[in-house]
Amino acid sequence: xxxxxxxxxxxxxxxxxxxxxxxxxxxxxxxxxxxxxxxxxxxxxxxxxxxxxxxxxxxxxxxxxxxxxxxxxxxxxxxxxxxxxxxxxxxxxxxxxxxxxxxxxxxxxxxxxxxxxxxxxxxxxxxxxxxxxxxxxxxxxxxxxxxxxxxxxxxxxxxxxxxxxxxxxxxxxxxxxxxxxxxxxxxxxxxxxxxxxxxxxxxxxxxxxxxxxxxxxxxxxxxxxxxxxxxxxxxxxxxxxxxxxxxxxxxxxxxxxxxxxxxxxxxxxxxxxxxxxxxxxxxxxxxxxxxxxxxxxxxxxxxxxxxxxxxxxxxxxxxxxxxxxxxxxxxxxxxxxxxxxxxxxxxxxxxxxxxxxxxxxxxxxxxxxxxxxxxxxxxxxxxxxxxxxxxxxxxxxxxxxxxxxxxxxxxxxxxxxxxxxxxxxxxxxxxxxxxxxxxxxxxxxxxxxxxxxxxxx
Amino acid sequence: xxxxxxxxxxxxxxxxxxxxxxxxxxxxxxxxxxxxxxxxxxxxxxxxxxxxxxxxxxxxxxxxxxxxxxxxxxxxxxxxxxxxxxxxxxxxxxxxxxxxxxxxxxxxxxxxxxxxxxxxxxxxxxxxxxxxxxxxxxxxxxxxxxxxxxxxxxxxxxxxxxxxxxxxxxxxxxxxxxxxxxxxxxx
Numbered sequence: 132x133x134x135x136x137x138x139x140x141x142x143x144x145x146x147x148x149x150x151x152x153x154x155x156x157x158x159x160x161x162x163x164x165x166x167x168x169x170x171x172x173x174x175x176x177x178x179x180x181x182x183x184x185x186x187x188x189x190x191x192x193x194x195x196x197x198x199x200x201x202x203x204x205x206x207x208x209x210x211x212x213x214x215x216x217x218x219x220x221x222x223x224x225x226x227x228x229x230x231x232x233x234x235x236x237x238x239x240x241x242x243x244x245x246x247x248x249x250x251x252x253x254x255x256x257x258x259x260x261x262x263x264x265x266x267x268x269x270x271x272x273x274x275x276x277x278x279x280x281x282x283x284x285x286x287x288x289x290x291x292x293x294x295x296x297x298x299x300x301x302x303x304x305x306x307x308x309x310x311x312x313x314x315x316x317x318x319x320x321x322x323x324x325x326x327x328x329x330x331x332x333x334x335x336x337x338x339x340x341x342x343x344x345x346x347x348x349x350x351x352x353x354x355x356x357x358x359x360x361x362x363x364x365x366x367x368x369x370x371x372x373x374x375x376x377x378x379x380x381x382x383x384x385x386x387x388x389x390x391x392x393x394x395x396x397x398x399x400x401x402x403x404x405x406x407x408x409x410x411x412x413x414x415x416x417x418x419x420x421x422x423x424x425x426x427x428x429x430x431x432x433x434x435x436x437x438x439x440x441x442x443x444x445x446x447x448x449x450x451x452x453x454x455x456x457x458x459x460x461x462x463x464x465x466x467x468x469x470x471x472x473x474x475x476x477x478x479x480x481x482x483x484x485x486x487x488x489x490x491x492x493x494x495x496x497x498x499x500x501x502x503x504x505x506x507x508x509x510x511x512x513x514x515x516x517x518x519x520x521x522x523x524x525x526x527x528x529x530x531x532x533x534x535x536x537x538x539x540x541x542x543x544x545x546x547x548x549x550x551x552x553x554x555x556x557x558x559x560x561x562x563x564x565x566x567x568x569x570x571x572x573x574x575x576x577x578x579x580x581x582x583x584x585x586x587x588x
Numbered sequence: 589x590x591x592x593x594x595x596x597x598x599x600x601x602x603x604x605x606x607x608x609x610x611x612x613x614x615x616x617x618x619x620x621x622x623x624x625x626x627x628x629x630x631x632x633x634x635x636x637x638x639x640x641x642x643x644x645x646x647x648x649x650x651x652x653x654x655x656x657x658x659x660x661x662x663x664x665x666x667x668x669x670x671x672x673x674x675x676x677x678x679x680x681x682x683x684x685x686x687x688x689x690x691x692x693x694x695x696x697x698x699x700x701x702x703x704x705x706x707x708x709x710x711x712x713x714x715x716x717x718x719x720x721x722x723x724x725x726x727x728x729x730x731x732x733x734x735x736x737x738x739x740x741x742x743x744x745x746x747x748x749x750x751x752x753x754x755x756x757x758x759x760x761x762x763x764x765x766x767x768x769x770x771x772x773x774x775x
Contacts, residue, residue, distance in 0.1 A: 145744065146643060146743060146744035147743055147744040150643075150742075150743045150744065270678070270682070272685075272686075276685075276686055277686050277688070278682035278683070278685060278686060279682070280688075280690055281678075281679045281682065281683060281700060281701055281704060282690050282691065282693060282697060282700045283690075286704075287700070287703040287704065287707075290703070290704050290707040290708070291703070291707050293707075293711075294707040294708075294710055294711040297711060297714070297715070298710060298711065298714045301714060301715070301718050302714075305718065305721070309742070312742045313643070313742040313743060315742075316739030316740070316741075316742045316743065317739075317743070331722075332729070333742075334641060334737050334741065334742075335641050335642055335643060335741050335742055336639045336640065336641055336728070336732075337639060337640040337641075337642070337649060337650075337653055337655065338639070338724075338725060338728035338729075338732070339725050339728070340642065340645040340649075340650075341650070341655050341658050342658045342660050342720070342721045342724040342725050342728075343645070343721055343725070344645045344658075345657070345658035345660045345661060345721075346658070346660045346664075346717050346718070346720060346721035349660065349661060349664040349713070349717045350714055350717055350718075353664070353668075353710050353713050353714050353717070354710075354714070356706075356710070357707075357710045360703075360706060360707070360710075364703060565643060565644045565645075566644075568643060568644045569644045569645070573620040573644075573646065574618060574619050574620060574744065575619050575620050575621045576619045576621055576622055576768065577621065
């Protein structure tokens with residue numbers, strides 16, 4: 132019962148309060164907002180300048196050295212695709228599970244998904260070297276009439292990421308329409324015009340809701356297997372190859388759990404400043420943070436288990452190459468990266484077993500940043516360290532070190548992501564208006580009889 | 589009281605988005621149970637094509653209206669099947685068009701193609717679901733005509749619009765007021 136009481140919103144949170152609180156976030160931006168946006172644009176500028184150098188002088192500027200030809204760019208690609216995943220988890224999978232707490236955080240998470248996939252999509256294009264031939268990725272025959280090789284996981288990846296980007300974008304827009312209509316009816320000036328166009332005539336009639344709710348349900352049902360498939364396919368980019376450290380059947384679930392883990396951490400990282408900046412303390416409560424922390428704890432434990440599993444399998448397989456690869460990982464020249472990953476991802480989240488930490492927003496914010504760092508290093512370790520080790524090719528060992536070009540592109544990707552995200556939360560409702568109202572008790576003349584388990588809450 | 593924002597649209601779009609006005613009565617409600625009362629009374633009085641506005645979807649309203657399940661699900665199903673077929677055709681036909689052996693595997697190897705078929709199923713299914721929502725909502729809007737609206741319906745008020753000529757409007761007004769409408773407007 133104590134749990135129940137903490138989830139009940141205070142009585143002054145009415146339909147009108149929700150609409151006005153969220154509509155207020157779209158008003159004139161504060162200084163803090165401009166400061167954050169300026170920092171994001173500055174980072175993006177660093178990335179663009181680095182990209183111009185790469186275009187002019189080629190990929191040699193990055194730290195590639197044989198046999199490490201997949202490095203920071205691919206690490207960032209997997210990192211950003213991973214970040215995207217928890218958005219769809221919260222918006223689609225938890226929607227199907229009818230968990231009420233998702234309503235306050237899902238819009239932020241969903242927007243994060245779209246922008247993270249947008250960011251991830253840039254990396255293969257930068258990585259291919261001759262960036263102006265990016266359209267060779269599209270399945271069409273070359274001058275000899277040859278079609279793409281559909282047995283290659285790289286083409287699966289293109290289909291998976293393309294589908295994921297399209298579906299998560301339409302899913303985000305679909306969820307936005309009733310909320311844009313709600314802010315349209317309060318807005319004035321140019322914003323009213325913008326929202327009148329983007330709400331495409333939404334008025335909340337029973338006919339609209341009838342088709343909308345059904346359609347939304349099916350979109351969620353389609354997005355659920357999609358999100359699980361996308362990171363599985365990304366993991367097969369590695370697992371289908373025979374490089375020791377990559378060639379493991381555990382990769383698909385391992386990557387999916389890791390993706391959701393890093394995404395939940397990113398949701399916490401993003402929500403904390405937004406909640407403060409926009410004064411959403413009454414809509415996004417400690418209860419929501421605690422639930423996100425529990426998701427982190429669950430997926431973090433799966434990731435920790437996968438680490439143990441990997442090392443165990445390397446030893447138990449008796450395969451000398453596999454054993455050597457994992458020995459190199461933990462005690463080779465990249466020991467610092469491997470141990471950062473293990474400490475940040477497997478040990479740090481164990482703190483979340485403590486309720487005091489789970490309900491302390493500052494502590495969660497700090498932990499979430501460490502998890503983000505740890506998850507970036509996880510991909511770095513899997514990709515770079517496995518390639519650099521390559522003990523089955525003893526003449527081809529190399530220690531790869533990222534250069535300014537690698538870091539510049541990576542910084543640019545953070546700027547690109549945060550720029551879109553900040554522009555989004557200032558121009559469109561960052562919290563779902565209609566869905567937050569759905570978990571509130573509806574206004575009635577007679578007080579509704581108390582229900583043991585509310586249908587949607 | 590301002591009504592729905594109007595945008596100046598070119599000819600064919602105006603026809604599509606702003607169908608001719610339908611005369612009728614609009615009731616504004618503050619309470620869900622009052623709205624449900626009014627829906628029941630209207631149905632008992634033989635009204636069928638009235639519109640209920642609500643800021644959020646509520647199962648109570650759906651149940652009171654006794655609406656059929658939305659045909660959007662057929663769009664999802666057909667889109668999904670079409671996507672799966674396109675995925676199968678794409679991979680099999682392209683492999684067959686220029687047969688080339690890769691990694692000693694058969695030219696037409698179905699297991700890896702399942703990935704493409706799966707992704708295309710989701711892609712086509714999702715896009716045709718969106719199309720289904722848009723088309724069905726548009727058909728409904730065209731059928732109902734341009735009806736009265738109040739900007740509070742997206743905030744915290746419920747509303748019922750009953751299409752009625754001047755002869756029936758008075759009856760509808762009393763019915764809506766009787767079930768607890770705060771405001772009743774004729775248009």
